[in-house]
Amino acid sequence: MIIITKIVDLQVFLSKKISQTKTIGFVPTMGALHLGHLSLIAQSKKQCNLTVCSIFVNPTQFNDATDLKKYPRMPKKDAELLKSVGCDVLFMPTVNEIYPTKDTRQFNFGYLDTLLEGANRPGHFNGVAQVVSRLFELVKPTKAFFGSKDYQQVMIVKALVKQLNLPIKIIACPILREKDGLAMSSRNMLLSPTERKAAKLIPLLMQQSKTLKKEGKTIAEIKHYIKTELTNHTIYKLNYFAICNATTLKNAKKFTTNNTYVALIACYVGNIRLIDNLEL
Ligand code: PAF
Numbered sequence: 001m002i003i004i005t006k007i008v009d010l011q012v013f014l015s016k017k018i019s020q021t022k023t024i025g026f027v028p029t030m031g032a033l034h035l036g037h038l039s040l041i042a043q044s045k046k047q048c049n050l051t052v053c054s055i056f057v058n059p060t061q062f063n064d065a066t067d068l069k070k071y072p073r074m075p076k077k078d079a080e081l082l083k084s085v086g087c088d089v090l091f092m093p094t095v096n097e098i099y100p101t102k103d104t105r106q107f108n109f110g111y112l113d114t115l116l117e118g119a120n121r122p123g124h125f126n127g128v129a130q131v132v133s134r135l136f137e138l139v140k141p142t143k144a145f146f147g148s149k150d151y152q153q154v155m156i157v158k159a160l161v162k163q164l165n166l167p168i169k170i171i172a173c174p175i176l177r178e179k180d181g182l183a184m185s186s187r188n189m190l191l192s193p194t195e196r197k198a199a200k201l202i203p204l205l206m207q208q209s210k211t212l213k214k215e216g217k218t219i220a221e222i223k224h225y226i227k228t229e230l231t232n233h234t235i236y237k238l239n240y241f242a243i244c245n246a247t248t249l250k251n252a253k254k255f256t257t258n259n260t261y262v263a264l265i266a267c268y269v270g271n272i273r274l275i276d277n278l279e280l
Pocket of ligand 1: 029056058128131132150153
């Protein structure tokens with residue numbers, strides 16, 4: 001695996017490779033890698049001839065300075081992990097490389113940016129679009145791989161690629177979970193042992209919402225149940241629990257047979273904000 005920090009080196013390397021390489025798979029990350037990320041690398045290796053992974057903690061997608069500061073960073077360990085799974089290129093640029101001048105681009109994703117994560121983290125998806133479009137322009141991948149834990153992010157990235165007319169296929173990969181069901185996330189390592197234990201309630205509630213739907217409960221009843229379960233314990237602070245149309249992400253009022261639905265949650269466990277989702 002080659003580690004590259006400068007854009008010019010990345011471009012020289014990729015331009016040399018491009019003649020022999022039919023397809024480039026790209027896995028953009030913010031580091032603190034876990035098995036979920038490695039499963040994206042595995043998919044890329046399966047589907048493409050060359051796999052590029054980026055590690056860049058993108059400041060423009062954080063609307064909270066403390067969150068950005070405490071975001072876990074462990075580049076050495078990440079590089080070892082990527083090497084061990086056969087990643088070909090690790091691109092680790094500095095903030096100045098990616099943003100030599102302030103990125104003032106404003107993307108318009110319509111209603112998609114006004115819901116859920118968009119509503120609760122203003123500017124977050126604009127920052128994601130800034131960095132992802134910049135990285136896409138540099139790596140020029142054939143396919144890019146994203147985890148489905150960030151359900152709305154996958155939809156935003158698909159919309160971005162469509163808007164910019166980029167010939168890149170976005171592949172959404174399944175959520176990987178810990179033994180107790182907790183969705184793998186770089187943020188999990190910030191949980192204290194007590195919080196980590198408590199966090200397993202989140203995937204459990206997602207499963208229960210699926211069971212409740214099967215039992216014929218209404219959306220209002222499911223929401224009421226989930227909210228009550230979480231307000232019973234002070235360690236949790238629910239940000240949102242929503243049941244949406246799985247294709248449009250619009251808030252669903254009632255279940256109909258010809259639509260598919262997804263439950264999405266954002267909940268603080270202690271001070272750590274976790275997200276999860278499950279198709280119902
Ligand atoms: O999902 C993430 O880790 C980030 O939002 C991404 C896509 C790498 C952009 O910074």
